[in-house]
Each structure stands twice: as structure tokens, then as C-alpha cells.
Amino acid sequence: MIQGFVKTPEVQALLDRASGKTVEGGDDRLKAITRDLVESLMATIVKYDVTESEFWSSIKFFQDGAREFGLIVPGLGLEHFMDLYMDAKDKEAGQSGGTPRTIEGPLYVEGAPLVEGDVDLSDDPDETGTLYMTGQIKGPEGESPDGAILHVWHANSQGFYSHFDPTGAQTPFNNRRRIKIGSDGRYSFHSKMPNGYSVPPGGSTETLLKAIGRHGNRPAHVHFFVEAPGYRALTTQINFGDDPFAKDDFAFATREGLLPVPQRQGDSAYVAFDFELQRSASSDDEVFSARSRAAA
The missing domain is CATH 2.60.130.10 (Aromatic compound dioxygenase)
Incomplete structure (x- = not known):
């Protein structure tokens, strides 16, 4: 996959909207942090060509394991x-x-x-x-x-x-x-x-x-x-x-x-x-x- 895909105008516009940067209100610092975190996740998906099944399996893992975040965070x-x-x-x-x-x-x-x-x-x-x-x-x-x-x-x-x-x-x-x-x-x-x-x-x-x-x-x-x-x-x-x-x-x-x-x-x-x-x-x-x- 093209490594620069996340930097395309379409994805960058998506990041701006998803993080709230295109609307009034909310916490500006939180908006900036959210945008960078989501962009980093997107870049990882592209870097390793993560499949749709892998993506949703990962989401399910964290949903199922929410009660153990206190252990997962130090463990990583x-x-x-x-x-x-x-x-x-x-x-x-x-x-x-x-x-x-x-x-x-x-x-x-x-x-x-x-x-x-x-x-x-x-x-x-x-x-x-x-x-x-x-x-x-x-x-x-x-x-x-x-x-x-x-x-x-x-x-x-x-x-x-x-x-x-x-x-x-x-x-x-x-x-x-x-x-x-x-x-x-x-x-x-x-x-x-x-x-x-x-x-x-x-x-x-x-x-x-x-x-x-x-x-x-x-x-x-x-x-x-x-x-x-x-x-x-x-x-x-x-x-x-x-x-x-x-x-x-x-x-x-x-x-x-x-x-x-x-x-x-x-x-x-x-x-x-x-x-x-x-x-x-x-x-x-x-x-x-x-x-x-x-x-x-």
C-alpha cells in the first residue's frame, strides 16, 4: 500500500472533521491530541497493510478486555x-x-x-x-x-x-x-x-x-x-x-x-x-x- 496514503487530502480532511477541528466548541488541546493519535493508528494500519478482519478482531479484543486495561497498560x-x-x-x-x-x-x-x-x-x-x-x-x-x-x-x-x-x-x-x-x-x-x-x-x-x-x-x-x-x-x-x-x-x-x-x-x-x-x-x-x- 502507498505509504503516503494517510497524508492525502481526503484522509487529512477526515482527520480534521473526526477530531472536531472543523467545528466550534470543545477542548482545543484534546482535539489536537485526538487527531494525532488517530492519525498514528491510521499510519500503522497502512504500514502493515492491516486487513479488515484483523482490524475488527483487534477492536473486539479491547472491547472484551476492557476490565483489564489496568493490566494491559503496564504490560505494554x-x-x-x-x-x-x-x-x-x-x-x-x-x-x-x-x-x-x-x-x-x-x-x-x-x-x-x-x-x-x-x-x-x-x-x-x-x-x-x-x-x-x-x-x-x-x-x-x-x-x-x-x-x-x-x-x-x-x-x-x-x-x-x-x-x-x-x-x-x-x-x-x-x-x-x-x-x-x-x-x-x-x-x-x-x-x-x-x-x-x-x-x-x-x-x-x-x-x-x-x-x-x-x-x-x-x-x-x-x-x-x-x-x-x-x-x-x-x-x-x-x-x-x-x-x-x-x-x-x-x-x-x-x-x-x-x-x-x-x-x-x-x-x-x-x-x-x-x-x-x-x-x-x-x-x-x-x-x-x-x-x-x-x-x-
């Missing part, structure tokens, strides 16, 4: 790409330092209990060892931010998260807490040991990954939000550095600086990990993204 590297892009913008702006950001994933739940002290995250019994995790939250000069809150969430030993557990066995906020941090900046919690997991078997994410020759496994990991007035909100997670999938995470969440190797004693493990926050340039830096999240 798009969520990690956003981290890399934000890192690049920070570098260009002269912002550096602090704990690396990494993907949030789709399994945060708002409204976890707000607690203090040495916290037990686990409400439910689990035939596994105990994870002990300690450390400090500090600013760029080593100071302890006032009013810091550490959000923590992770899976159980079966790789299932409360609120999303297909067995229905977990209580609502099992392995989920928000921890108020004291004036010394230190935190401490323990919980039933999380395990790595794979994407739902037979689901759309697994179907897509298998089709391109990839697996859908994640290493054992723990998710965090860190917030404090005057500091940039941090979205990150640690992945256990001795997990077999630590360097081959299907969701591309593993990053240098976020791979502590637990000190293991029998079935239990100990992790020491400090979080370093960057100071905020504006109040917008202090809040998390407008991503849609589950709420209890």
Missing part, C-alpha cells in the same frame, strides 16, 4: 513510559534526587485505616511467614517532613489483593494501611509475606502477552504512596531483589534503587528501606495523579 510498557517521561522532564527542569518513582498499578483502594506506631497490616490468617519492614522518610537535606503519611498495600501469599481477591476470602483492608509518621520520620510495619503473581489466566492480558511471546509474572513487591506538606507526592514500590522475576517484571516496575534483597530467616523476611522526598515547587506537586481508583 505505557505506565513505565510515563515514569521515564516524567523523569526526563524533571532532569530538564533541574530536579533530581529522591527515591525513584515507579508505577502505581491498578489495585490501590482509597480509605485504608489511618494508623500510627509499629503497624500490623494483616487482618487475615495466612499460611506464610512474616514481612518486617522499617525505615525513615526524609527530605533532601535529611530532615523529617512534618505530617507525612505512608500508604502501603500488597498482595497476600496467593498473590491476591483485598477488594480484588477472586476467592472473596480477604477482609476489605487486609494488607492495606495509611501510616501517620512521627516527628523522627521513622516507620515500622509487619504483615503476612506477600508473593508474586501472574495476570489472570485466560484473561485478555495473558492472551495478548502470549501472542507476542511474553509472560505475565510479577515478583513479590510492596506498593507505596508517600505524602507530606511541602514535598512532592511519591508513587513507588519495592520489588524483592532475590525474586526470580525481579529483573523480568511483566509490568516494568523494577528500577534501580527499588530492589532491596530481604534478609531472610526461615519463612520470614526483613527489609530496611528509606524514602527520600523532593521538595514541592507548587501545591500541585503535593497531590497524586487524577487516576481513577477504587474506593471502599
